[in-house]
Amino acid sequence: MALIEVKAETTGMVWKINVRQGDRVSEDGTLMTLESMKMEVPTLAPEDGTVKEIMVKEGDPISEGDVIIILEV
């Protein structure tokens, strides 16, 4: 078991969170959708795992590089 930090790929806000703590996710599954410059930016799971912690909530402003989800893989 290892923990992976999933980071925001752009500066903007959290539009929609698609997973809950404890959910099992597969590689390339959408974890959340960010919004920046009027575009949706999906955040995908880098590998199969379990959502350990969600660091943001919908509507939160975020900066590129912020840790938004911690996955246990």
Added chain:
Amino acid sequence: MTIKKILIANRGEIARRVISTCRKMGIKTVAVYSEADQDALHVREADESVLIGPAPVAQSYLNSGTIISAVRETGADAVHPGYGLLSENGDFAAECEKSGIIFIGPPSRVISDMGSKIEARRKMTALGVPVVPGSEEAVESLEEAMELAREIVYPVMLKASAGGGGVGISIFNSPEELEKGFQNIRDRSRLYFGNPTVLLEKFIESPRHIEVQIAADQYGNVVHLFERECSVQRRHQKVLEESPSPFLSGDLRDRLLASAIQGARGIGYRNLGTMEFIFGQNGEFYFLEMNTRLQVEHPVTEAVTGLDLVEWQIRIAQGEQLPLSQDQISSQGHAIECRIYAEDPVRLIPSPGTISKLAWPVGGVRIDTAVEEGSKVSQYYDPMIAKLVVQGGDRQETIVAMNKALSQTQIEGIKNNIPLLLNVVRNDGFIRGDYCTDLIAGLQSAAKKGR
């Protein structure tokens, strides 16, 4: 009546574009701006400016009440909506009409009709303009969608009736895929557009997008200003446009232009507008939608016709006849526009931030932009930061000029799509004029494989 002062209900390069024509015509300008745009160039260049709210567009550039108040306060006679934002909002145009403010665009009724894909389709069908085979009405149930899809043959496409700019579109290759995705599309439509209504259409494979610029006055004169080829797209949004289209031969072009005029005349269009068409591989074309405003890519048409389209908009809005008749309008040479986006060129992810270094190409390039060195590109607004437009005697010469213009452009501090645009203008298919809307997706997957 003669317009003396125009309030520009927009921001960025298009606000500056309108200001420049107003200056030429001796018309005073009023800029509106959000708190994020206090230092913006359009604010500095306008004769007056009015702060209309905080950065998010819903609280500033989309706040029609505040904007109408700003028109009253400043005594402007007219509003120029630019593109995007309130430009295709029929209610805003109607509010202007009610308040005795000239809305520089078509009548509000036409905006509302063309804003509904169902209504636009119905009107064009009645006028004999070809439309893509598909549902005349909203598709309410999965059963209905499955039956229609069988009739018009897969692949089919579901799109949000209230969507636009490529948002809310999904493609299905089989009944199984449609069955799986139908409800999801309705949910997304409700979420993003506040309306779950979806339409089903035949999906045209490897399509081309070609649009026709129309101008119409209140006296029943309607002309076209030729076509723009808009098939270079990413995420269903245009990235590069050119005119003339390399795909159109004499007869096909004539039929396209005639269809566009027929549609615009039939709906009682007024002012400048664009009829968008989709072309299949066999050269069959269908009406897609009408944009009831100035297009982002209007400079391409200005380059080949030598006309000022914003001046035409203002003249028509103040009740003049069209400045020229059809036989006085001609297209010379070739023009290409590239849209510079603040985004990662490979992953196409937005890249807001501060421009630390900026150098534009020199000589013979039209640069429509609202940024300069030190500008902050805000996460709240569209990622397009500039348009480069070049023209030449023929298409090859113009491609060479664009290649040079892109190579000379230096933008640091934010990511931008110039590497992608360079890949486009250096692509063999593009250079031959043999490409469709899949071009960028093809380049992207080649780039990913190469890494």
